Amino acid sequence: MLENKNNAKTDISELGEFGLIDHLTKNFKIQQKTTIKGIGDDAAVLGSEEKQVVVTTDLLVEGVHFDLSYMPLKHLGYKAVIVNLSDVYAMNAEATQITVSIAVSNRFPVEALEELYDGIAAAASLYKIDVVGGDTTSSTSGLIISITAIGRASKDSLVYRDGAKENDLLVVTGDVGAAYLGLQVLEREKKVFEVNPNSQPDLDAYTYLIERQLKPEARKDVSKLLSELEVKATSMIDISDGLSSEIIHLCKNSKVGCNLYEDKIPLDPQVVSTCEEFKMDSTTIALSGGEDYELLFTVKQEDFPKIKANPNFSIIGHMTDENEGMHLITRDNSKIPLIARGWNSLSEE
Amino acid sequence: MLENKNNAKTDISELGEFGLIDHLTKNFKIQQKTTIKGIGDDAAVLGSEEKQVVVTTDLLVEGVHFDLSYMPLKHLGYKAVIVNLSDVYAMNAEATQITVSIAVSNRFPVEALEELYDGIAAAASLYKIDVVGGDTTSSTSGLIISITAIGRASKDSLVYRDGAKENDLLVVTGDVGAAYLGLQVLEREKKVFEVNPNSQPDLDAYTYLIERQLKPEARKDVSKLLSELEVKATSMIDISDGLSSEIIHLCKNSKVGCNLYEDKIPLDPQVVSTCEEFKMDSTTIALSGGEDYELLFTVKQEDFPKIKANPNFSIIGHMTDENEGMHLITRDNSKIPLIARGWNSLSEE
Numbered sequence: 243m244l245e246n247k248n249n250a251k252t253d254i255s256e257l258g259e260f261g262l263i264d265h266l267t268k269n270f271k272i273q274q275k276t277t278i279k280g281i282g283d284d285a286a287v288l289g290s291e292e293k294q295v296v297v298t299t300d301l302l303v304e305g306v307h308f309d310l311s312y313m314p315l316k317h318l319g320y321k322a323v324i325v326n327l328s329d330v331y332a333m334n335a336e337a338t339q340i341t342v343s344i345a346v347s348n349r350f351p352v353e354a355l356e357e358l359y360d361g362i363a364a365a366a367s368l369y370k371i372d373v374v375g376g377d378t379t380s381s382t383s384g385l386i387i388s389i390t391a392i393g394r395a396s397k398d399s400l401v402y403r404d405g406a407k408e409n410d411l412l413v414v415t416g417d418v419g420a421a422y423l424g425l426q427v428l429e430r431e432k433k434v435f436e437v438n439p440n441s442q443p444d445l446d447a448y449t450y451l452i453e454r455q456l457k458p459e460a461r462k463d464v465s466k467l468l469s470e471l472e473v474k475a476t477s478m479i480d481i482s483d484g485l486s487s488e489i490i491h492l493c494k495n496s497k498v499g500c501n502l503y504e505d506k507i508p509l510d511p512q513v514v515s516t517c518e519e520f521k522m523d524s525t526t527i528a529l530s531g532g533e534d535y536e537l538l539f540t541v542k543q544e545d546f547p548k549i550k551a552n553p554n555f556s557i558i559g560h561m562t563d564e565n566e567g568m569h570l571i572t573r574d575n576s577k578i579p580l581i582a583r584g585w586n587s588l589s590e591e
Numbered sequence: 592m593l594e595n596k597n598n599a600k601t602d603i604s605e606l607g608e609f610g611l612i613d614h615l616t617k618n619f620k621i622q623q624k625t626t627i628k629g630i631g632d633d634a635a636v637l638g639s640e641e642k643q644v645v646v647t648t649d650l651l652v653e654g655v656h657f658d659l660s661y662m663p664l665k666h667l668g669y670k671a672v673i674v675n676l677s678d679v680y681a682m683n684a685e686a687t688q689i690t691v692s693i694a695v696s697n698r699f700p701v702e703a704l705e706e707l708y709d710g711i712a713a714a715a716s717l718y719k720i721d722v723v724g725g726d727t728t729s730s731t732s733g734l735i736i737s738i739t740a741i742g743r744a745s746k747d748s749l750v751y752r753d754g755a756k757e758n759d760l761l762v763v764t765g766d767v768g769a770a771y772l773g774l775q776v777l778e779r780e781k782k783v784f785e786v787n788p789n790s791q792p793d794l795d796a797y798t799y800l801i802e803r804q805l806k807p808e809a810r811k812d813v814s815k816l817l818s819e820l821e822v823k824a825t826s827m828i829d830i831s832d833g834l835s836s837e838i839i840h841l842c843k844n845s846k847v848g849c850n851l852y853e854d855k856i857p858l859d860p861q862v863v864s865t866c867e868e869f870k871m872d873s874t875t876i877a878l879s880g881g882e883d884y885e886l887l888f889t890v891k892q893e894d895f896p897k898i899k900a901n902p903n904f905s906i907i908g909h910m911t912d913e914n915e916g917m918h919l920i921t922r923d924n925s926k927i928p929l930i931a932r933g934w935n936s937l938s939e940e
Binding site (some may be wrong): 251252253255256257265266267271272273274276277279280283285286288289291293296298299300301303304305306307318338339341344345348351352353355356359366367370371372373374375376377378379380381382383384386388390392394507 | 598600602604605606615616620621622623625626628629630634635638640642644646647648649650652653654655656687690692693697700701702704705710715719720721722723724725727728729730731732733735737739741743745750756822833932
């Protein structure tokens with residue numbers, strides 16, 4: 243009746259998540275003088291004063307982003323906060339507030355939501371952020387969590403995705419690939435459990451991997467670490483979709499190329515041993531795994547001495563001229579083009 | 592396996608939407624000095640400077656908040672923005688930016704999302720706000736839209752829910768009840784259409800009602816109007832859940848009572864005629880209808896001369912001592928306690 247049926251049909255998966263956002267938002271024009279940075283970085287930047295406001299938002303959908311059969315609700319609440327804080331820290335800003343909206347179906351009793359909010363409160367307490375608003379509504383199926391995180395930073399300390407220059411060093415915090423492997427372990431155990439509900443899983447060999455998947459942390463410390471070292475990152479992004487995908491984001495936004503060295507990628511011993519057990523290539527896992535919530539950033543080459551000995555940081559490559567492209571330099575010195583095969587909720591359908 | 596099943600089961604509907612939010616967030620403590628106002632008003636207020644930041648968020652779920660069989664996607668996008676801007680205006684602040692997150696199932700082609708974003712863009716353009724971020728992901732069923740709106744106001748111009756005093760006048764903008772009746776008309780036409788897909792509905796008698804439901808506007812103008820009249824509202828809220836529910840919010844937050852006069856409630860002639868046709872009581876519709884997105888506010892009694900002749904405002908009552916309670920004074924001078932029977936997505940299930 244009043245519905246205007248459009249005849250053209252383009253499947254969403256043809257565009258992919260990033261393509262879809264770009265496509266849908268390409269006509270939005272900036273009208274407010276307080277909008278310093280809109281769509282296109284880890285967070286938007288607002289305000290015309292010396293102290294600017296950073297805003298970022300994420301939507302988590304049951305069955306797409308999490309599976310409650312192995313994700314306890316408290317952990318889910320915690321992780322939902324972390325995912326957003328990570329985006330604020332990736333701007334080199336301080337996270338200060340969040341809003342939390344949830345849609346839930348009737349199958350969740352209040353006690354289940356209490357567990358979820360216990361996790362949210364635990365993260366808020368540890369990261370010293372305030373929950374300042376939100377919305378609670380019903381859903382026809384499943385649980386949906388939408389969190390918006392707000393942060394602050396002085397204008398000069400903000401780090402965007404587009405500041406990397408040729409010859410800058412590419413640096414990653416912590417190690418990568420563990421969260422994805424943790425998910426593989428949990429999914430395997432779920433299948434075992436479905437076949438034999440009495441099986442007692444021995445997960446000792448995977449504790450780090452499972453913790454990275456179920457209770458990740460955001461790198462609140464990096465801003466302070468860099469400041470103490472008197473290093474200003476030239477570009478920064480958080481690793482939510484996999485190292486490879488994030489490097490490509492930095493390169494495209496900064497209009498540079500990149501050489502990434504396979505032997506420099508930091509891997510936890512459990513990642514190496516579990517990859518062997520699962521017959522997976524650890525470099526592929528590191529490049530495409532995602533959900534590590536480490537920070538990836540670039541620094542000027544002259545900062546090499548300040549960064550190299552710090553146990554929090556691994557120098558994994560350097561930026562090149564844009565025309566040289568983005569490559570992985572393998573252990574046997576082959577040069578392979580980097581491609582984004584990161585975790586992508588839309589293309590997985 | 593890893594899931595921790597909690598045995599206690601309290602059905603969400605036992606708490607209701609507001610009860611649930613209160614219950615889940617009661618233990619959250621404010622830790623940031625930049626959190627001026629957290630949960631409990633139309634929007635949160637952030638910042639320690641003279642210019643403060645206002646943040647509000649809403650989640651719209653298909654099948655709960657909207658029905659795509661009579662809500663064109665473009666209108667839905669428009670309305671989703673309006674709902675949030677209304678909360679910013681209810682703080683007497685200027686709306687400046689929004690983030691938009693959507694979760695969609697595969698049944699939506701890209702063209703459908705383009706329509707949705709066309710509506711978002713139309714609202715953004717008309718209200719001069721920027722879309723600065725968001726998230727796009729898949730959903731296992733239906734469409735979910737989460738919007739966060741950000742605004743700014745000088746510290747002194749912000750109006751909260753808790754500032755009403757005894758003897759203050761209660762004022763509403765525009766008229767109320769039309770949006771809810773518009774929904775009733777659309778639902779009736781949907782049923783007719785299901786029985787006879789060839790029927791041509793004659794909606795001429797309901798144009799205003801349908802427009803209020805499908806393309807509501809937010810009262811961006813009120814802040815300027817009040818400023819020109821040199822009136823500072825003492826408390827303010829937007830009408831999303833129905834006049835009665837919002838009056839109760841103002842009273843409870845401000846710790847006052849209220850007398851609302853039935854004969855003063857502003858109704859459009861289409862509301863009156865359609866209520867007669869539908870055999871509904873127009874006062875009940877005005878009190879409990881919801882989705883009008885008008886503003887409800889209080890002013891000092893001395894501002895009466897400035898407000899009374901303005902066609903944008905209707906003085907509908909006055910605040911009393913808290914112990915006197917909240918009442919509707921009917922046309923025949925009976926005194927009936929006000930109750931919140933507003934549209935409540937959780938208790939409706």
